[in-house]
Amino acid sequence: MKFPTLLVAFIIAASSVLSAQKKEVSLEEIWNGTFRQERLQSLQSLDNGKEYVVLNYDRQAGTTSIDVYSYKTGKKTRTLVNSADLNDIKAFQDFKFSEDESKILLSTELEPIFRRSTKEIYYVCDVNSKSLQKVSDQKIQEASFSPDATKVAYVFENNIYILDLKSGDRTQVTEDGVINSIINGVTDWVYEEEFSFVKAYAWNPSGEKIAYLKFDESEVPEFSMDLFKKDLYPSQEVFKYPKAGEANSEISLHMYDVKSKTSEEIDLGDKYDVAEEAEKVNENAVGDFYIPRIKWTQDPMILSVQVINRHQNNLDLMFIDAENNEAELILNEQDEAYVDITDNLTFLENNSFIWTSEKDGYNHIYLYDEDGELQKQITSGNWEVTDYYGYDPKADVIYYQSTENGSVNRDVYSIKPNGKNKKRLTDRNGMNSASFSADYTYFINTFTDVDTPNVYTLHRSKDGKQVREILNNKALLEKNAGYDFAPKELTTINVNGNDLNMSIIKPTDFDETKKYPMLMFQYSGPGSQSVSNSYFSSNDYWHQLLANKGYIIVTVDGRGTGFKGADFKKVTYKELGKYEVEDQIAAAKQLGERAYIDADRIGIWGWSYGGFMSSNAILKGNDIFSAAIAVAPVTSWRFYDSVYTERYMRTPQENPSGYDENSPLNHVEKLKGDYLIIHGGGDDNVHVQNTMRMVEELIQANKQFDWAIYPDRNHGIYGGNTRLHLYTMMTDFILEKL
Known part of the structure; x- marks a missing residue:
């Protein structure tokens, strides 16, 4: 069909006008929050699996609240804590529940240290009475409840302390902590940055023991930075930073008995005797090791410890019997290059465990018995498991995220531990991630693709069926439609x-x-x-x-x-x-x-x-x-x-x-x-x-x-x-x- 020249000219002119009406984005808009996406902040499932909590901030009043919402309806059911009702706190920045959800640790006056670490003032809030108890007058690190919520452990100036919430008595667990020398219960700079954790202690499930890491960084070279600020003279920040080939912290694992108030260093065996191992390698190599993860198993007296050599190509999973502090090798994983450290280890009721590994060339899920014997490779294929969400013992189902639908995409799946009944629970091509309710009844799916900012929807875990939409960013899409975006x-x-x-x-x-x-x-x-x-x-x-x-x-x-x-x-x-x-x-x-x-x-x-x-x-x-x-x-x-x-x-x-x-x-x-x-x-x-x-x-x-x-x-x-x-x-x- 032939269009008249005048009509073609009109169409071109109209298109030009429409294009000209679209705005060009400015640098100021990019960095002033104009294109900020709406997100679900600090969402956390309650143990009942039917409700979740969100930390909300009232900008006008300057107060914060922990509000409870129904998964099914999305409606707010109640407020657990509102700082407006508290005498000693105007606002709090974070919170942690006790195991029974009867108490909440409220974090205030956060002071950043490095990427993940902070110092802060903590308060214990009783959910029912709304009474407040200050944990310490000083800014402390990594406070956590004992399993029965009667005590709070924390770290202050590189030492671990325990506060008895009823009596107010304070017990000092370690006494050798020295800044830039000995660290107890929190990690040194390089562990925090590269192994992605700060809290280096853990209550056992019965509250009788605390396992903790000690870092002796006395031989680690110091790095200094001049900070100029606005003072007449600059200040200097000095911290231990092990560069490639230089001395690391000497790491050791310890077990504290709460009743006897005594600690014992755990002997991990000759393989992890630094002095002995150093003699076995050439003079240019190093013989020390890392402990990048500790985690209590389903047995309250069995601690799992991951220990990896300095080359990071030989990883041991060990079990520590906390009653006699003896170590047993359960699993060894080696690689010609390196073994990645993850948080995917999950213990089942009988202490069999789920583990992820790249040993077949792609990252997949494996099931081992309590003695470390392989029972089943649960997933397989030329694709990667990219996140492990957990195991639902009631349904006997594992939930995970993978690239099975292409390496630029992510989907959420469920599968039985025997490798059968795999289900794709998400149906839109793009990046899908999940946050499951505590009982795995529901999951909140976060979806995005090249055309869609984050959309949050609620789904049934058993089949992936959408229950409702929670939050979308349609307002951002409408705003962006006015810009000349390609x-x-x-x-x-x-x-x-x-x-x-x-x-x-x-x-x-x-x-x-x-x-x-x-x-x-x-x-x-x-x-x-x-x-x-x-x-x-x-x-x-x-x-x-x-x-x-x-x-x-x-x-x-x-x-x-x-x-x-x-x-x-x-x-x-x-x-x-x-x-x-x-x-x-x-x-x-x-x-x-x-x-x-x-x-x-x-x-x-x-x-x-x-x-x-x-x-x-x-x-x-x-x-x-x-x-x-x-x-x-x-x-x-x-x-x-x-x-x-x-x-x-x-x-x-x-x-x-x-x-x-x-x-x-x-x-x-x-x-x-x-x-x-x-x-x-x-x-x-x-x-x-x-x-x-x-x-x-x-x-x-x-x-x-x-x-x-x-x-x-x-x-x-x-x-x-x-x-x-x-x-x-x-x-x-x-x-x-x-």
């Missing part, structure tokens, strides 16, 4: 013999006959994922801003990233920064051959591991990349912590070439394009030392570059106007240089 396209690209997941954002007025500059974003760290079927993050909104200005934004998950099997992930072992960089360079080169990509204007950026990658990319791929931004980058793995780095690289003493050949510091002479490096001066994680050394190497190579230091800011580089300033700087750099 879709995030998911696809793949074949690079170096692998089909890699890729996302692309193109300008909304994209014309394939034109040429566009391209900016690549990536993280690329081991087991990570940047390409997924999910809605916009803050960086996606920034990428939309750049797309509005005529850039194509591409993200590629190369070798070493996660959720495509152990071989794909672990190919980077001992060679961080080699294969991942090769894949980014090859992908950029291949994309640059597309008619609509300007091969002379290809840039790359990333943060942390991504900053390490973008630095290497512009150096090793100097004929491909013309600009790069590195935010808080590692520039040599010799500067990073022992647990993370050695998991993937072993020690610098054992693998010097792996550390040095892929360090940007050793390739600065290759810089041709425009390079911007940015760091926070108070970064306790990836130290600003990384950027300072990179700057010095560039100066000595007489290479021009741009750089910025944000005083006192940590690894996240945020606070006040900081994020807006940072992204304004990066935007200006890209507009000028790319």
